[in-house]
Amino acid sequence: MSAVAEKLDGTAERLRAAVAADPGGVLENIARNEGVSYRAVLDILPEGQAVAFPGSAFERVWESLVGWPGEVTFIVHTADGVFETRGAIPPGTTGRGYFNIHGDSPIGGHIRADRCAAIYFIDRPFFGRRSCSVQFVNHDGTAMFKVFVGRGADRELDAGQVRLFEDMRSAGA
Structure with a gap:
């Protein structure tokens, strides 16, 4: 998904919120729960x-x-x-x-x-x-x-x- 599409459908914001809710958790679980690739989760991790x-x-x-x-x-x-x-x-x-x-x-x-x-x-x-x-x-x-x-x-x-x-x-x- 392109960065523009992510912004339009809120995926990036949703992923950031999921990571913030469990900052030390298993990223594969976040990807599965949010219906995105593992790489999508890696790409939104904090700076x-x-x-x-x-x-x-x-x-x-x-x-x-x-x-x-x-x-x-x-x-x-x-x-x-x-x-x-x-x-x-x-x-x-x-x-x-x-x-x-x-x-x-x-x-x-x-x-x-x-x-x-x-x-x-x-x-x-x-x-x-x-x-x-x-x-x-x-x-x-x-x-x-x-x-x-x-x-x-x-x-x-x-x-x-x-x-x-x-x-x-x-x-x-």
Whole structure:
């Protein structure tokens, strides 16, 4: 939906009100409840909470994530479940229509990187705690997967990863 159409039918205002009513809640729930794409919700988050870059930066962003020290939380969130894996982001290469992940990590598989429309750097509260993630969104407006800054045993964000996240976001991924 174009920005003009959103203004005419009040979608953007409705979404902003839904986010304001539950500022640390699950954004997929807001998208489902409001009948919009996940990306539409990301696009109306308060200033600074969501910074978007083009999907064409996929390999560059992935390669930067490979260099992060320690473990991240890799999440795939579908209508049927939320799947989480902790580990280091392994390297990958393009071949046979996929970005193929390989390395010594529990994170592995094959990604249709050509379907990545945008990459969002999200920094927002989630159930009362700061949460930082890099989220890859497809052309349908759905999250392909998300990479969350890791947390230590004290449940605090890994300071080194936060610094790298902020540097990538500031540098334009």
